[in-house]
Amino acid sequence: MARNAGRPSSLESVSPRGERRPKPKRSVGRYTLLSLTAVTLLLPVWVTVSGAIQPYSEVLDYPASLIPWPLTTEPIREAWRIANLDRYLINSAVVTVLIMIGQVVTSVLAAYAFTFLKFPYRRALFALFIGTLMVPTEVTIVANFQTIRSLGWLDSYPGLVAPFLAAAFGTFLLRQAFMSLPREMEEAARMDGMGHLRFMWEVVVPLARPAIGAVSVFSFLTAWNQYLWPLIVTTDPDMRTVQIGLRSLASANLDELNLVMAGTMIAALPIIVILLLFQKQLVRGLTAGAVKG
Amino acid sequence: MAGLQLDALTKRFDDTLAVDAIDLDIADQEFLVLLGPSGCGKSTVLRLIAGLEYPSSGTVSIGGRIVNDVDPAKRDVAMVFQSYALYPHKTVAQNIDVPLRSQKLPKETRSEMIAEAARALDIADLLGRKPAQLSGGQRQRVALARAIVRRPAVFLMDEPLSNLDAALRVQTRAELVDLHDRLDTTFVYVTHDQVEAMTMADRVAVIQEGKLQQVGPPSEVYDEPANTMVARFIGTPPMNLITGSPTKAPEVAPTDGREVVVGFRPEHVAITPDGWLRGKVLLVESLGHERLVHCEVPGGERVTIRVDPDDAIPHDGEPIGLAPTPGRIHWFDPSTGRRLP
Numbered sequence: 356m357a358r359n360a361g362r363p364s365s366l367e368s369v370s371p372r373g374e375r376r377p378k379p380k381r382s383v384g385r386y387t388l389l390s391l392t393a394v395t396l397l398l399p400v401w402v403t404v405s406g407a408i409q410p411y412s413e414v415l416d417y418p419a420s421l422i423p424w425p426l427t428t429e430p431i432r433e434a435w436r437i438a439n440l441d442r443y444l445i446n447s448a449v450v451t452v453l454i455m456i457g458q459v460v461t462s463v464l465a466a467y468a469f470t471f472l473k474f475p476y477r478r479a480l481f482a483l484f485i486g487t488l489m490v491p492t493e494v495t496i497v498a499n500f501q502t503i504r505s506l507g508w509l510d511s512y513p514g515l516v517a518p519f520l521a522a523a524f525g526t527f528l529l530r531q532a533f534m535s536l537p538r539e540m541e542e543a544a545r546m547d548g549m550g551h552l553r554f555m556w557e558v559v560v561p562l563a564r565p566a567i568g569a570v571s572v573f574s575f576l577t578a579w580n581q582y583l584w585p586l587i588v589t590t591d592p593d594m595r596t597v598q599i600g601l602r603s604l605a606s607a608n609l610d611e612l613n614l615v616m617a618g619t620m621i622a623a624l625p626i627i628v629i630l631l632l633f634q635k636q637l638v639r640g641l642t643a644g645a646v647k648g
Numbered sequence: 649m650a651g652l653q654l655d656a657l658t659k660r661f662d663d664t665l666a667v668d669a670i671d672l673d674i675a676d677q678e679f680l681v682l683l684g685p686s687g688c689g690k691s692t693v694l695r696l697i698a699g700l701e702y703p704s705s706g707t708v709s710i711g712g713r714i715v716n717d718v719d720p721a722k723r724d725v726a727m728v729f730q731s732y733a734l735y736p737h738k739t740v741a742q743n744i745d746v747p748l749r750s751q752k753l754p755k756e757t758r759s760e761m762i763a764e765a766a767r768a769l770d771i772a773d774l775l776g777r778k779p780a781q782l783s784g785g786q787r788q789r790v791a792l793a794r795a796i797v798r799r800p801a802v803f804l805m806d807e808p809l810s811n812l813d814a815a816l817r818v819q820t821r822a823e824l825v826d827l828h829d830r831l832d833t834t835f836v837y838v839t840h841d842q843v844e845a846m847t848m849a850d851r852v853a854v855i856q857e858g859k860l861q862q863v864g865p866p867s868e869v870y871d872e873p874a875n876t877m878v879a880r881f882i883g884t885p886p887m888n889l890i891t892g893s894p895t896k897a898p899e900v901a902p903t904d905g906r907e908v909v910v911g912f913r914p915e916h917v918a919i920t921p922d923g924w925l926r927g928k929v930l931l932v933e934s935l936g937h938e939r940l941v942h943c944e945v946p947g948g949e950r951v952t953i954r955v956d957p958d959d960a961i962p963h964d965g966e967p968i969g970l971a972p973t974p975g976r977i978h979w980f981d982p983s984t985g986r987r988l989p
Contacts, residue, residue, distance in 0.1 A: 537733065539731050542698075542720075542729070545719075545720045545721065546720050547721065548746075549750060561737045
């Protein structure tokens with residue numbers, strides 16, 4: 356007791372929830388660093404957004420103003436019209452949703468098999484499966500292109516979607532989540548007469564929802580941002596996705612910077628919305644299984 | 649309702665022999681407790697009966713039918729797990745409903761059966777809650793309800809009381825015995841707690857090192873342990889075992905003067921100056937209702953004596969004489985550990 360008598364401050368720095376609050380001096384440094392990082396990351400986004408809602412003449416002003424004025428929707432409407440964005444956005448949405456559903460379904464099934472089914476060489480097969488994570492997309496792109504062309508799927512949704520319907524990353528993430536379920540629950544399900552499909556659907560999937568949410572968001576983001584593959588398998592402008600539309604908008608209108616910014620903003624909007632809606636799920640899912648309990 | 653037979657049941661995990669040729673007949677409606685220390689193989693026996701493990705050799709028969717190749721759900725057994733293994737995202741009613749839905753029963757029948765099981769276990773007002781909103785004791789009841797709802801022939805329970813606090817454990821013990829009486833079903837109950845075994849079982853099967861050491865009513869296992877392993881495991885504190893060639897014992901050892909293991913329970917020995925066994929007091933423990941005197945006997949072995957708190961208590965270091973109660977002395981073969989007649 357006597358040793359602590361002169362140090363009441365150590366009690367004060369503990370919050371009611373038992374977390375240790377950083378000391379004031381430290382937190383000034385921490386918040387400065389965080390603010391600087393936030394400004395560095397958000398400034399380009401802000402410049403894009405403000406460029407997209409100003410007339411062309413204001414965008415090129417020097418010194419540039421951070422507050423956009425006067426405001427106009429003209430660049431957005433113009434970019435939409437010139438770049439044929441409605442068609443591209445629909446294509447992107449269809450392709451992204453199909454890829455997302457495909458990846459979630461195949462990841463759940465594969466992760467279930469690797470976790471709950473006993474079959475010969477299970478570990479070796481899983482290692483091989485995960486090994487494909489180390490193969491860059493560029494390596495398989497030629498083979499994939501030849502397959503898609505031989506199937507006659509160039510310039511079509513199946514061609515855009517098929518190579519991405521299964522994902523090792525999602526399988527890995529979900530297997531970790533499934534493995535954290537208590538073994539006794541699987542045994543209880545067997546005693547209760549649940550088959551594999553019913554156990555997966557009724558127990559495993561609801562309990563692994565955060566991880567499945569993370570896989571969905573992650574596959575949505577990657578699929579939406581695809582550029583190289585859609586560029587290769589589509590030549591018909593009606594089948595191209597928004598990222599390609601953006602690239603052609605940029606190259607055709609290099610001088611009209613605010614149109615490019617408006618196009619970029621439109622293309623990024625769905626991702627931002629998805630991220631804002633699911634960010635908690637995404638963080639929770641990516642760390643799920645890392646710590647037991 | 650059905651009896652249960654284990655015939656030379658053996659389970660090997662790689663190089664480890666978990667269950668070693670166990671033969672056991674469990675009668676219909678019997679309450680049998682598999683008792684043994686952690687890692688002795690008792691849970692593996694239960695899992696073999698349940699069908700969660702496949703035997704390396706031997707057979708499991710339920711109701712006269714060999715079920716080695718029968719799926720766990722089709723063996724007509726239900727199991728209560730140590731962790732209860734409830735489905736956390738389902739309500740209590742949905743948890744109890746799971747095995748009924750597997751049987752594809754109509755909804756009205758299922759509802760009636762759920763209500764009946766809930767009434768039997770006094771959880772009718774909890775049916776809409778989820779497991780996280782229940783106390784340990786309530787979860788345990790839900791796990792029991794999920795097991796009884798489909799009226800299985802055999803109940804398997806794997807240390808179902810180990811997660812409850814001491815007071816609740818005593819209460820639940822009595823309730824399980826009552827449940828057994830009401831259901832008229834065979835219970836196979838695994839525990840490492842001998843108090844549970846002694847208070848609940850019709851018969852106790854003591855398992856150690858994967859082998860069945862002794863089967864019998866609790867009093868028989870306590871009063872006539874089949875070998876030194878059982879003698880050491882049953883009873884708190886356990887039976888005193890001393891190896892030697894007793895020449896002064898009032899009862900003659902059945903070994904013609906050869907070395908023998910003498911056993912006597914702490915309550916079956918008196919401290920008396922003319923006791924034939926000499927010892928030196930090491931420590932006296934007071935437990936309130938009784939005292940335990942720990943002493944050392946020639947040869948360095950330790951002996952514990954249970955003493956009434958009103959009796960004279962020797963001091964630490966005091967030399968004393970010990971006289972095991974005649975007729976309560978057990979003799980064991982020092983090489984095999986087996987009880988001598």
